[in-house]
Amino acid sequence: MTNLNRPEWSNDEHDTSSYVPGISSTHDGFTKSSRKLFRKRLKEDPSVIDFVESILQGDRMILSKAITLIESNAPHHFEKAQEILGELLPFTGNSIRIGITGVPGAGKSTFIEEFGMLLCERGHKVAVLAIDPSSSISGGSILGDKTRMERLVKNENAYIRPSPSSGTLGGVHRKTRESILACEAAGFDVIIVETVGVGQSEVIVRGMVDFFMLLTITGAGDQLQGMKKGIMELADAIVVNKADGDNKSLAEKTRKEYNQILHFLMPATKGWETKAYTCSALYGNGIVNVWNIITSFMENTSESGAFAERRKLQAQEWMFSQITERLEQSFYQHSEVKKLLPIYKKSVIEGNITVTNAVNDLFHSYFKKEK
Amino acid sequence: MTNLNRPEWSNDEHDTSSYVPGISSTHDGFTKSSRKLFRKRLKEDPSVIDFVESILQGDRMILSKAITLIESNAPHHFEKAQEILGELLPFTGNSIRIGITGVPGAGKSTFIEEFGMLLCERGHKVAVLAIDPSSSISGGSILGDKTRMERLVKNENAYIRPSPSSGTLGGVHRKTRESILACEAAGFDVIIVETVGVGQSEVIVRGMVDFFMLLTITGAGDQLQGMKKGIMELADAIVVNKADGDNKSLAEKTRKEYNQILHFLMPATKGWETKAYTCSALYGNGIVNVWNIITSFMENTSESGAFAERRKLQAQEWMFSQITERLEQSFYQHSEVKKLLPIYKKSVIEGNITVTNAVNDLFHSYFKKEK
Numbered sequence: 053m054t055n056l057n058r059p060e061w062s063n064d065e066h067d068t069s070s071y072v073p074g075i076s077s078t079h080d081g082f083t084k085s086s087r088k089l090f091r092k093r094l095k096e097d098p099s100v101i102d103f104v105e106s107i108l109q110g111d112r113m114i115l116s117k118a119i120t121l122i123e124s125n126a127p128h129h130f131e132k133a134q135e136i137l138g139e140l141l142p143f144t145g146n147s148i149r150i151g152i153t154g155v156p157g158a159g160k161s162t163f164i165e166e167f168g169m170l171l172c173e174r175g176h177k178v179a180v181l182a183i184d185p186s187s188s189i190s191g192g193s194i195l196g197d198k199t200r201m202e203r204l205v206k207n208e209n210a211y212i213r214p215s216p217s218s219g220t221l222g223g224v225h226r227k228t229r230e231s232i233l234a235c236e237a238a239g240f241d242v243i244i245v246e247t248v249g250v251g252q253s254e255v256i257v258r259g260m261v262d263f264f265m266l267l268t269i270t271g272a273g274d275q276l277q278g279m280k281k282g283i284m285e286l287a288d289a290i291v292v293n294k295a296d297g298d299n300k301s302l303a304e305k306t307r308k309e310y311n312q313i314l315h316f317l318m319p320a321t322k323g324w325e326t327k328a329y330t331c332s333a334l335y336g337n338g339i340v341n342v343w344n345i346i347t348s349f350m351e352n353t354s355e356s357g358a359f360a361e362r363r364k365l366q367a368q369e370w371m372f373s374q375i376t377e378r379l380e381q382s383f384y385q386h387s388e389v390k391k392l393l394p395i396y397k398k399s400v401i402e403g404n405i406t407v408t409n410a411v412n413d414l415f416h417s418y419f420k421k422e423k
Numbered sequence: 424m425t426n427l428n429r430p431e432w433s434n435d436e437h438d439t440s441s442y443v444p445g446i447s448s449t450h451d452g453f454t455k456s457s458r459k460l461f462r463k464r465l466k467e468d469p470s471v472i473d474f475v476e477s478i479l480q481g482d483r484m485i486l487s488k489a490i491t492l493i494e495s496n497a498p499h500h501f502e503k504a505q506e507i508l509g510e511l512l513p514f515t516g517n518s519i520r521i522g523i524t525g526v527p528g529a530g531k532s533t534f535i536e537e538f539g540m541l542l543c544e545r546g547h548k549v550a551v552l553a554i555d556p557s558s559s560i561s562g563g564s565i566l567g568d569k570t571r572m573e574r575l576v577k578n579e580n581a582y583i584r585p586s587p588s589s590g591t592l593g594g595v596h597r598k599t600r601e602s603i604l605a606c607e608a609a610g611f612d613v614i615i616v617e618t619v620g621v622g623q624s625e626v627i628v629r630g631m632v633d634f635f636m637l638l639t640i641t642g643a644g645d646q647l648q649g650m651k652k653g654i655m656e657l658a659d660a661i662v663v664n665k666a667d668g669d670n671k672s673l674a675e676k677t678r679k680e681y682n683q684i685l686h687f688l689m690p691a692t693k694g695w696e697t698k699a700y701t702c703s704a705l706y707g708n709g710i711v712n713v714w715n716i717i718t719s720f721m722e723n724t725s726e727s728g729a730f731a732e733r734r735k736l737q738a739q740e741w742m743f744s745q746i747t748e749r750l751e752q753s754f755y756q757h758s759e760v761k762k763l764l765p766i767y768k769k770s771v772i773e774g775n776i777t778v779t780n781a782v783n784d785l786f787h788s789y790f791k792k793e794k
Contacts, residue, residue: 137777145774226779233777316684367771367778374782379750400738403516406508406604407738408597411745 100132104139110177110239112211122230123216125223137230140237145363147236148350149243151257153283154267159293160246163267163333165201170339171242172209179240180204182215183228183247183257211240225256229370232260258286259366262359263346264320266290268310270302284310285317288326289345295330295338303330322358324349388417471503475510481548481610483582493601494587496594508601511608516734518612519721520603522628524619524654525638530664531617534638534704536572539615541710543580547613550606551575553586554599554618554628582611596627600741603631629657630737633730634717635691637661639681641673655681656688659697660716666701666709674701693729695720759788 098106098114106114121133154160168178180201204210213235216227232243245261247253258264266287284290290310295303310328319326329345331338353359383389396410469477469485477485492504525531539549551572575581587598603614616632618624629635637658655661661681666674681699690697700716702709724730754760767781 134777134780134783138780141774141777230777230779313684313687364772367774368768371768371771371778371781374778375754375785376747376751378782378786379754380747383746383750397739397742400742401735403512403738406505406512406601407742407745408601409505409509410742411749412505414746415749 100135100139103136107136107140107234107238108143112238115211115234115238116213118234119213119227119231122234123227133230137233140233143237144233145236147232147241147243148263148346149232149245149261150346151245151247151254151261151264152267153247153254153257153264154293155269156248158267158269159333160267161200163291163293163331163339164244164246165204166333166336166339167342168201168204168210168244169207170343172204172207175209176242177209177211177240178204178242178244179211179213179232179235179238180244180246181213181228181231181235183221183224183245183253211235211238221252221256225260226374229260254283254286258320259369262353262362263288263349265342267293268306269294270299270306284313284326286320288320288324288349289342290314290326290328291338291342292328292330293333296332296335300330321349321353321362323356324352324358383418386418388420389414392417471506471510474507478507478511478605478609479514483609486582486605486609487584489605490584490602493605494598504601508604511604514608515604516607518603518607518614519634519717520614520616520632521717522616522618522625522632522635523638524617524625524628524636525664526640527619529638529640530704531638532571534662534664534702534710535615535617536575537704537707537710538713539572539575539581540578541714542613543575543578546580548580548582548611549575549613549615550582550584550603550609550611551615551617552584552599552602552606554592554595554616554624582606582609592623592627596631597745600631625654625657629691630740633724633733634659634720636713638664639677640665641670641677655684655697657691659691659695659720660713661685661697661699662709662713663699663701664704667703667706671701692720692724692733694727695723695729754789757789759791760785763788 098117103114103118107118118133118136121129121136124130124133152160152164164180168180171178201212205212213231216224228245232245235243243261245257247257254264264287266283266289268290269292290307292303292306292310295307307328307330314326314328317326329338329341331342333339350359353362384393392414396405396414399405400407400410469488474485474489478489489504489507492500492507495501495504523531523535535551539551542549572583576583584602587595599616603616606614614632616628618628625635635658637654637660639661640663661678663674663677663681666678678699678701685697685699688697700709700712702713704710721730724733755764763785767776767785770776771778771781
């Protein structure tokens, strides 16, 4: 790869349709060799403008490359990703963002595949992203398994992206939020964010989606008890999966139990009553109903203003949480603080120093070096 | 007030009993005038060592003065308070810290008075502190009303301190935690921290007590629905108050409803089953039972190690939350950040800039000035 200069035909940055690959065109004015060169460059090291134009044309290969930049921890990748996102920003936001959580074994993959296929058939473009709190430890990923969602992955109106496989949960948070924006700019109008019911990930996903759904199964007592605190209160719908065969009546019983508890909880979304439903992802039953619920949720919250209000608050809260994260990063990675913190922590636990004095001393070291 | 020098008889810092006022002694060696001088000094501007010694003797007047210093926002008061706390630290921790929350009207004052009187009768020393999230807005205080707890306030084994009347919730948090330490050093072996069921205050109180109790009343549906999310999951016991007269059977029904929901929730304390009970603070019924539950909780968690483990974690978490608070304070009070933040916030909400770029710009300004 030698020539990184933009060819002359790229000067007109406003008319992008004429030279973006993947769009069939008989009037693009390309010679065979210039097109080949362009494709090669695009494949190996696309420029910011290449990224932007191709993503706006819905190019999934370039979208993947952009998300790889978003997920990269290298500073120059980070900067490039931010430039791209800055350009894409006016084209984002036009989707329904759906969060789906559930314990392992609840059938999330099967559900998302059925659900995604239904939406694609109805003319929607569906992107599936994941936040996997376990991946930062194991390096694995809930969407990493290639055998999952086999049909959906081949559908040209679907885009599936595994969870970022490294970084803190805060980092994964940023990466997923920015990937949502990229997918929206690429024309995906239904974004599904999948997560496992572990740790803080539900709260994080709830903070980036419009509609949050808990997928669960029967065996209520155990399931409910093992569930992370407060998760039911984040949900706009609880869907009891595997309501098929012998399990059907049990699932119905579980649904009723959930409704009983939901009655006592605060609703997750103003003006929307969270209820429990059943479905069978395996047999495709109840999937249409879930989409109907989401459609009705959209209508209801758009009309009341709750939808726009939540998006606004989410943007604000994200900004504040990023600020806190950056501040903490700067503090905890400070060389003196790193050295002193374990010592002070031990003293605090042993009751040899008050917390306030320990913190005072640590800040003295922190600000001394900063100045 | 002219003479702040310590008189010669104060040299022996280990034998404090001989010259601390409020302790009757016939062999203190004081002349009438030196004692008068000492009292005057102690009243007006006690030194750190005066504070420490008097508090260790259980002097409630000096304890109050110390808590006033703890609560003060003036830097020199803050420093003096930290010095005092540093000296008191070895004498802290020997109490059971009990958090009590409940909606207004649940009868918290009546309950705490009955409960406190019972404990005093049994030889305990009881301190009552408050965290009132509304006081930082209104300047008022849940414990500020002098007509509350009339009997307890007069009991020589009790100490009642209203909520700090100003500051952020984070500041109130620090003040209450440090007041707990001061009370413990003064010999109080039961510390009650009262809060109203609003905002984040329950989570904060849960983070500083051993045992957390929700006091509630009948009218379950409304009460439960109006309750802040997740609060039941913080509680080690739920006590339905006003189980008297015509209301008795209703209270019993409410108790059962709570137990039904509790069955599905994660326990707040490892190895301890949270249950609902009834009481009538007005008629003194069921109060002994609450103390029995707490005693049993103490035995259970001390044996299992959960008690010590929680205290250790609380100290750590408090340190980390103080660090974050200090970092945020330094950032948000930075003059450039103050100026730019509203502009960037608006841009983020309107979708004109990515959150990450906005945060980058803000940090650029923040660190530029810091250096």
